[in-house]
Amino acid sequence: MKIGMLTGGGDCPGLNAVIRAIVRKGVFTYEDEFVGFLEGWRGLIENLSMPLDLEAVAGILPRGGTILRTSRTNPAKRPDGIDRCLDTLEKNGVQALIAIGGDDTLSVAQKLHERGTRVVGIPKTIDNDLGGTDYTFGFDTACNIVCEALDRVHTTAEAHNRVMVVEVMGRDAGWIALYSGIAGGADVILIPERPFDVDKVADSIRERHERGLYFSIIVVAEGAKFSSEGGQGSPVLSDMGKDEFGHVKLGGIANILAREIEKRTGFETRAVVLGHIQRGGSPSAFDRVLATRYGLGAIDMVHRGEFGSMAALRANKIVSIPLVDAITRNRAVDDEMIQVADGLFARTADREAAGR
Amino acid sequence: MKIGMLTGGGDCPGLNAVIRAIVRKGVFTYEDEFVGFLEGWRGLIENLSMPLDLEAVAGILPRGGTILRTSRTNPAKRPDGIDRCLDTLEKNGVQALIAIGGDDTLSVAQKLHERGTRVVGIPKTIDNDLGGTDYTFGFDTACNIVCEALDRVHTTAEAHNRVMVVEVMGRDAGWIALYSGIAGGADVILIPERPFDVDKVADSIRERHERGLYFSIIVVAEGAKFSSEGGQGSPVLSDMGKDEFGHVKLGGIANILAREIEKRTGFETRAVVLGHIQRGGSPSAFDRVLATRYGLGAIDMVHRGEFGSMAALRANKIVSIPLVDAITRNRAVDDEMIQVADGLFARTADREAAGR
Amino acid sequence: MKIGMLTGGGDCPGLNAVIRAIVRKGVFTYEDEFVGFLEGWRGLIENLSMPLDLEAVAGILPRGGTILRTSRTNPAKRPDGIDRCLDTLEKNGVQALIAIGGDDTLSVAQKLHERGTRVVGIPKTIDNDLGGTDYTFGFDTACNIVCEALDRVHTTAEAHNRVMVVEVMGRDAGWIALYSGIAGGADVILIPERPFDVDKVADSIRERHERGLYFSIIVVAEGAKFSSEGGQGSPVLSDMGKDEFGHVKLGGIANILAREIEKRTGFETRAVVLGHIQRGGSPSAFDRVLATRYGLGAIDMVHRGEFGSMAALRANKIVSIPLVDAITRNRAVDDEMIQVADGLFARTADREAAGR
């Protein structure tokens, strides 16, 4: 079978492992032929492609990024976009398409499916917040990077008697903040799911100080929100959101939070914004295995004719679920994991501080 | 409540994270007091202990090893062993005991339970082969270490046109070999669960060579076995097993296998034995979170009165299962993971080579 | 002999290795006794100390931070500061003092020396810019951290066709930017020693694009400066410098530069600010050895009576130089290293862009 493939949305460790797994099993087991479309859906709009054979995927397993490159181009947002995609698929003789991406990428896959294309999706979100699947690849690598950064920051915080505010990825969901915060021994974890009161965060830092602990680590997801009852001292979040290009400003929440905590407590406080280093580089062993399993699952789904579907991980098994399920839900963090974090914290005040 | 704690068996990344989680939740939530027994069951036989308070566990989350140290001492193997343990518990006023260890350690916990001690177990095996639980902490860290080593070995193998045989942990089960072999792009993976035919391994290496791939990586679990039909050329495994101290000889299987493959193929072949570096050092983020969850689960079980039980991970939840279930089963690798490995390999011959 | 010790200024990987080396050689070879003053000079002003024996330094070699903690307290800036330090030294019966720190810390050491204290200094600056010594510990670790971050950022830049601006430490000197930029394959490196013209930086990125390279990495030291001839489009640096607490604002230069480059080229550009993760964590092998050598050199200097001096590394040997030499010079990057960077760059334009 001649199969097309693309990667869309943000870079994520494990994309190359997915591509490699699909091509290896496709060639060895099913005698498939592959064409890789470049830069996400842009490759289908503009008919940009490369051949994907065993040689093209040799040695890519440990590498970050994606050999197909990626973009946030969405053909559904331009009048002729979907038609041009269909046209490109036909021109290339593609009989089935595997789309690897987040909810935005997969929503286009769903549209193509509705127009008759035989599509299988593979979920990709470093934030681990895609509905219908327990874990997505890239998340474990990001947590390891954040955790190592927290270890580094810890030694500095302790040496200087400082409060350190570490901003991590997570616009809509706090998975990375919660997991890596637990793993890195954070004292306060702030996530989008639970708006927080900065006064209570300051209280909990002060209470640590009173117990003789002169340093603290706060992990904050980039999408964490101040609660409305934050009091007069609270900064207005809308002021900090975007720069002139419409990008979320680097270190918005971390810098404001550091300033507010230093103002309230008088303790020296510094901000660290981990940013893009969280999504690049070589994937962890866990992510390589998970990405490989997603890839193998998807190529099997193609050959079982399960189109309009997405490979998903459920209870440690790869299963097939409808694409629509994935793109219509945004998965918040587990209650159990919040309880894990709560179990480690010192006092009710900390939990209240985090809006829990 | 006054609670005792010990760590037994081999060192494993995450032990300190377990200890820290128990003490933090015990002190903060339940106002418990803790005594740590030193060097596994030896500490109970000889009444060696240290106080375990918040200060004792501060900063230990990222550290390998165990602040309680460990040993393989088994009180059930000496006449008065169990009695002396009971005696020590009484002398220290211990009302409940948390034992962290593998099947050997937990079998003693079960014996104490049968004698009336209020015991909760936490499973520990870097090999991930303990019955009743999906993942054990330490395994993910070991896979990351092996995976990184395979990345390193790959560049050397490729630069030199070599076959590299990498021996990893796993006496009875092939979890580490299988996971890290998939993650590290191994060409052949040999596990205890599937005895292998060295002639077929050599054939598959030769076939790679014929396809223009002049290097190969073989990952072999230390407990992998030659199949009986291995032919005249096969070495006798019993010859290589033990040194004069009764230790399994370092690099037994890897060195023999390297020699046999070089003999059969004529390709330059080298052995690497990863050994003890697989079980030391700072745990991965995944293992820190998992170890923390086991610890929190166990202290909750103590306060719910679930004695004679063990914390277990099932479908990503911490649950309580009977200790006897854990110590009587030895969990072989998933069939699904073997199929994952098979899905990546080039040809039927490879699978046959690996006894699959 | 009874010897005092302190660490001052910013955290730096290797401080614990220095402390350990001094104590081990002092105890084993010279039968010295040690007292550690806490939090830099604050410990001498307020008489805060801890005993430093073999047990206190056991296991600290691989750890970041400093067991003596640190501060930027400068006794010379308060009327009775130096007197109180002298008083504390006398009260503790300290016969010689080893001060580990940067130019600020060592300038106090010099003042004490002038007042009769027997002082030996050890240079500490992660920026590698202290006069009189070829390399300072911590610098190699910082370069490894930055280099690994650049590897990660590279995969993302390439996957997304992006320009990435990575801000690294270096207020007055560009050592970290230059070394890690060369190591990480940066396309443009901007350092304080050479003010740059943002138009020319944009030109060189555009030229890469014209050669078919759609991603670029710019490494910028936090203290890099726009040249005065930067044209009308150049932002005014004084606007971005400080926040209300007088801290240099996180990501000042990187964010402005990213905005200006995107404005000029139209290419998607993102900023990454590595910040505090550069100075924490476990030291590299090189830094552990270097820090150990500095420590051994200093304790030998004490016993040879070379006071008012500092241990320095020259042509790979530890030598003794006057403290005044160290604190009066600020070492700019080597011309040879700038030529190395130039040798790798594509075109004259790049060099002009970097003000070379």
Place this chain on the structure above:
Amino acid sequence: MKIGMLTGGGDCPGLNAVIRAIVRKGVFTYEDEFVGFLEGWRGLIENLSMPLDLEAVAGILPRGGTILRTSRTNPAKRPDGIDRCLDTLEKNGVQALIAIGGDDTLSVAQKLHERGTRVVGIPKTIDNDLGGTDYTFGFDTACNIVCEALDRVHTTAEAHNRVMVVEVMGRDAGWIALYSGIAGGADVILIPERPFDVDKVADSIRERHERGLYFSIIVVAEGAKFSSEGGQGSPVLSDMGKDEFGHVKLGGIANILAREIEKRTGFETRAVVLGHIQRGGSPSAFDRVLATRYGLGAIDMVHRGEFGSMAALRANKIVSIPLVDAITRNRAVDDEMIQVADGLFARTADREAAGR
């Protein structure tokens, strides 16, 4: 100019960085053209080559191995070898040759030079023992790998009250053992330059035990030798040297030493043989910079007409020295570094134990 290039001998982190630096500066500054000969001198004997342009070297800086592959083939050991090399150079129109390798590789370069070829050499030895140059690339990476392994092994040794014997590279010189042993906090370091008495090693371990330190780390270079006065108990080294293929047997010295120490002290002792993981994988920042500097130095030497020479690092500058100087000397470890190690050790007995 048309320039040939090859890499010979063992794999070493930084080879790709050398190749990239040469090609970039050659193309950008000198408008050179490059041909890469494959698998060391074999490529010249058999006329195997690949074009080396900017695209070929893009992205290789962080990668271990060598894109030119390598071998230990020595044309001087076959009658027509040198002639065939000369012939290949002529056929390819090569006007100058850059040979990157150890003393064996460079001795062939010298022979070609004597036959009229315009040759420049670049020293490569992970063991850091090549005459005429202060540091060779790859050594720093190896030390980091060993140091990290020692950190891991430390936690296990401490948790189990064990003696761990860690075997590292170094057949003729103890650089890696000495540097990484100091960096990793080894208790005994055994190097080829100083034959050791196993009884005295055992004594020093016993003395640690008597001081309450129940674990010890011994780092032993693979080429370390028992001293002749080693007493009746000493094993005969010739027994352990080679396997039937003439390879030095994996873990020869470590396993014997572990056995002998356990026999003498009764303490549980384990061997770890780091082997090939020491020479693969991504180079450290230091090695990438150093390798880049060697490459730039060599291409400049070609264009200055300094043939029959080798790039060398002296007092932190790249200089040109005669090839013959490099290939005729084998550099033993610095006395200063031995004194560093001695300065850290507990007692005279330890130093005696190590033959010092």
